[in-house]
Amino acid sequence: MNKDRKLIIAGNWKMNKTVAEALDLVHGLKLELSNVKEVDIVVCPPYTALCEVSKQILDSNLRLGAQNMSEHNFGAYTGEIAAGMLKEFSVRYVILGHSERRQYQKEDDALIAKKTLAAHAASLKPIVCVGETLAEREGGRTQKVLETQVRGSLHGVSKAQLEETIIAYEPVWAIGTGKTATPDQAQETHAFIRRLLLDMADEVTAKRMRIQYGGSVKPANSRELMSLPDVDGALVGGASLEERSFADIIKNAI
C-alpha cells in the first residue's frame, strides 16, 4: 500500500495482561512481525508490564507506548507516573486523553494539553485521542465537538511539536462495541481534522501529521480503513490483546 505518511498501528491493551501474559504476547508478535518495515508498530501495555516488555522488544521492530502519564514532572501526586519515569523504560509514545480517561477520570482538554506539552518536553510522542459520542454524531455536532477537542487538547503546542504528535480519531460509539465507522465516515472525519490542523499550523505540518483511526478495528476491516487517504494508522483495543488478530491487522494493512 502506497501512502503519503508511514502507517502507525498501536495496540492499547488497557487494563489487561499480567507481566507473564504480556511477555507471551510480545514474544509472539516479535516473531510474527519481524519482517514488517512498512508500519510503525507500537504496543501499549499497562505500566506494570513496561519494564519487562521493554527488555523483550529491545532488538525488535516493536516500539513501546504508555497509556497515560502525569502533566507534572515529579512531586506529591500519589499514584501518578511522570514522563521521565516512562523514559527509563525506553517508552517512545504515550496515549493521552483516551475517551475512557475523559469519561471515568474526567480528563478535560486543558489537562490533556498540559500532558501533551509535558510529553514533548520529555521527547515522548503523544497519541492524542479525540472522538464524538453517538448522541453528538446523531445531533449533528461531530465537527464542533472534534474542533473543540483538537484545538483544546493541542493548545500551546508548537508547529514543530505538532509534527511529532499523533492524533487518534476514535468515535466513542465505535470503541469496544463492534461498530466501526464506515470508510466514508472515517475519511470525511479525518479530512476534517487535517483541515483543522492546517488552520492551526500550516499545510506542510498538517500533511506530515499522522491521524490514526480507532474503534473496533479488526483484521477484516483494517485493509479498507488503512487504505483511506487521510487514515494513517490505527489505535487498536480489543483486537490487540491477541497475537493472531493484532498481527493480521498489521499485515492486512500493508
Ligand code: PGA
Ligand atoms: P477497541 O478500542 O479496538 O476495542 O474498539 C479502541 C480503543 O479504545 O483505543
